[in-house]
Amino acid sequence: MEKESHHFQAEIQQLLDIVIHSLYTDKEIFIRELISNAADACEKLRFGQSSGQAIYQPEIAPAITVTTDDKAGTITIADTGCGMNRGDLVENLGTIAHSGTKAFLKQLAENKKPDISLIGQFGVGFYSAFMVAKKVTVLTRSLAADEPGWQWVSEGMGGYEISPAADLPRGTKVTLELKDDAKEFAQAQTVERIIQRYSSFVPFPIELNGKRLNTVQAIWARNKNDIKEEEYNEFYTFIGHDHEKPLFRLHFSADAPLAIQALLFVPQRNFETLGMGRIDSEVNLYCRKVLIQAKAKGLFPDWLRFLKGVVDSEDLPLNISRETMQDTSLMQKLNKVLTGRFLKFLEEQSEKEPETYGKFYHEYHRFLKEGVVTDFTHKDALGKLLRYESSALEAGKSTSLADYVKRMPGDQKEIYCLLAPNRSAAEASPYFEVFKERKWEVLFLYDAWDEFVIEHLHSFEEKPLRLAEKAELNLSTKHEGALSEDAAKDLAKWLKDTLGDKVNEVRVSQRLVESPGVVADSDKFMTASMRRIMKAMKPDGPDLPAAKYDFEINPAHPLVGRLNAMRQKDTALAGSVAEQLLDNARVAAGLLEDPRTMLSRLNSLLEKVLAKE
Ligand code: ADP
Ligand code: MG
Numbered sequence: 001m002e003k004e005s006h007h008f009q010a011e012i013q014q015l016l017d018i019v020i021h022s023l024y025t026d027k028e029i030f031i032r033e034l035i036s037n038a039a040d041a042c043e044k045l046r047f048g049q050s051s052g053q054a055i056y057q058p059e060i061a062p063a064i065t066v067t068t069d070d071k072a073g074t075i076t077i078a079d080t081g082c083g084m085n086r087g088d089l090v091e092n093l094g095t096i097a098h099s100g101t102k103a104f105l106k107q108l109a110e111n112k113k114p115d116i117s118l119i120g121q122f123g124v125g126f127y128s129a130f131m132v133a134k135k136v137t138v139l140t141r142s143l144a145a146d147e148p149g150w151q152w153v154s155e156g157m158g159g160y161e162i163s164p165a166a167d168l169p170r171g172t173k174v175t176l177e178l179k180d181d182a183k184e185f186a187q188a189q190t191v192e193r194i195i196q197r198y199s200s201f202v203p204f205p206i207e208l209n210g211k212r213l214n215t216v217q218a219i220w221a222r223n224k225n226d227i228k229e230e231e232y233n234e235f236y237t238f239i240g241h242d243h244e245k246p247l248f249r250l251h252f253s254a255d256a257p258l259a260i261q262a263l264l265f266v267p268q269r270n271f272e273t274l275g276m277g278r279i280d281s282e283v284n285l286y287c288r289k290v291l292i293q294a295k296a297k298g299l300f301p302d303w304l305r306f307l308k309g310v311v312d313s314e315d316l317p318l319n320i321s322r323e324t325m326q327d328t329s330l331m332q333k334l335n336k337v338l339t340g341r342f343l344k345f346l347e348e349q350s351e352k353e354p355e356t357y358g359k360f361y362h363e364y365h366r367f368l369k370e371g372v373v374t375d376f377t378h379k380d381a382l383g384k385l386l387r388y389e390s391s392a393l394e395a396g397k398s399t400s401l402a403d404y405v406k407r408m409p410g411d412q413k414e415i416y417c418l419l420a421p422n423r424s425a426a427e428a429s430p431y432f433e434v435f436k437e438r439k440w441e442v443l444f445l446y447d448a449w450d451e452f453v454i455e456h457l458h459s460f461e462e463k464p465l466r467l468a469e470k471a472e473l474n475l476s477t478k479h480e481g482a483l484s485e486d487a488a489k490d491l492a493k494w495l496k497d498t499l500g501d502k503v504n505e506v507r508v509s510q511r512l513v514e515s516p517g518v519v520a521d522s523d524k525f526m527t528a529s530m531r532r533i534m535k536a537m538k539p540d541g542p543d544l545p546a547a548k549y550d551f552e553i554n555p556a557h558p559l560v561g562r563l564n565a566m567r568q569k570d571t572a573l574a575g576s577v578a579e580q581l582l583d584n585a586r587v588a589a590g591l592l593e594d595p596r597t598m599l600s601r602l603n604s605l606l607e608k609v610l611a612k613e
Contacts, residue, residue, distance in 0.1 A: 003163040008094055011101040018108055019130050020156055024116045027132050032198035033125030034077040034174055036290050038064045040082025041172060048082060051064050056145045059168045064206045070186040076284060078173035083142040089152050089162055089559040093126060130156055132182035137175045141168040198291045211434050218289045220263035224251045235264050240308040244268045247360055250345045258333060264309035264342060270363040281305045286312040298331045301339055303371040306364060328562045343381040352520040361387050369449045373456045383460050392441040395423050403461040407441055416442045417454055430518040430588050431468040434511035437475055442468055469520060474510035479556035483564060488555035491564045498578050509552035516557040517585045519549040551582055576601055
């Protein structure tokens, strides 16, 4: 049989026109496409073997060989896979049986900057060769024992020629004569880099000019019971570029609602706190072991950006493009499934490996908190992961909200949280007194972000979260020697008159045991601790509008009793004491910006005390 000329199907001509003339910058993906085809062919060979079919050259193992010739300006991708007979050639490399080209053309037409990188997803990856080649030659011999070999040659738009070829080994060899502006793909170094990037996990050996390239397996696609610890760690080193072992590892697969295989790692260290600036997620998206998108955007929420690993999904549809990938409902679905699964994993780890979880929490709690504040979808799952010190536990130990709720006595309706710089400050806080007296547990929150977390989380297991300073609680017992209700109210009124604008309102407190007075927020928009945070963030910034507090006094405190007596006798002295009491309460709340302002008053008070001797 002699040479036969063929035209490309109209749609393929159209496609070639775009591909050949594209100014697309990531031309390198043609290597990924041709290697993927070679790998598919190897897979089909295996399938043929396992089905008991008579195979030509059965002793030759499936493998992929790439050779470059920079003098000739060619690159060749050969495989020992299933090969093609004449009918296959015409059907596969010239016409299109499925709707791939149409869908791809439509997508290219809709995009102003066509993204050819997804060409493989549309089932027309082979034609990407024409981005870089002026001539493509395919030599192929089918796995069937009685088929001859064939040559297929095309210089693009004009069509292709098929002729018989003698003495071919089984498989396919695709040779590209590179265009002048694509000669770099005849350079071994360049090609090696590209193969490592996209095709590291192709499950058949790839050799480039005699050198074996892909030595790390796509272990995510294997059964986890067959994978050794060292293999996981080696894989992590490879993809994570991290010399330490990972802190956590999650390997899972799912069939519904999406086919997913994922292998995710949490590094030992939070690189963001190591002064590296904001980190980027390093989870790569694969489709059947071939890289689709490195550091895939939108695969996980931002607050999980510390994750490294691989997600492989066969369900990536034909109608995605890189720019719109983030918006597709598929990506959102993937995101939701993956995030939910990872949070569930963390919850399990917190029970199975509390110590490792503690380490994780120490490194990454800010990310979880960022999640609570920014992501409504996973709030409940995130709430379960929070850990705080508590008045019911010794220092250094922390509790989950779930365990706190279990310990709540029946008459306690809310979860109480106290913001403080550290444990001793929390225990000395006047806001803690009523809880201590009632023996109710309070969570101690030392992180400035926690106030926002409490606010956004709002409740846990239907129990509202309440800041201790906002708790409306009364002491369980009345104290001896307290001012009468009327006397206390009169004193409160006098204090308001005396302190004037410095306070919003003066009240008789029902929650103080040891302290004479306490300030309480009356500002609904800016709580005391939010003020502290804002001040800490911008110490030299403009002054915040003057804070207004309510002042609560303890009618059972001796100081308050004596102040009440004194105000009849020495109004000036009583006034000074009143101001000092307020300042003391502000100090206790961490709200006195410059304590020096009270020194002169304090000194004159001391003078008066000493003068009485
Ligand atoms: P897809 O790989 O998605 O089917 P391609 O355009 O990459 O689309 O390839 C078209 C078809 O050509 C393949 O389905 C396959 O049948 C055939 N083919 C391409 N390369 C090879 C190869 N190296 N060995 C055997 N068949 C091949
Ligand atoms: Mg292909």
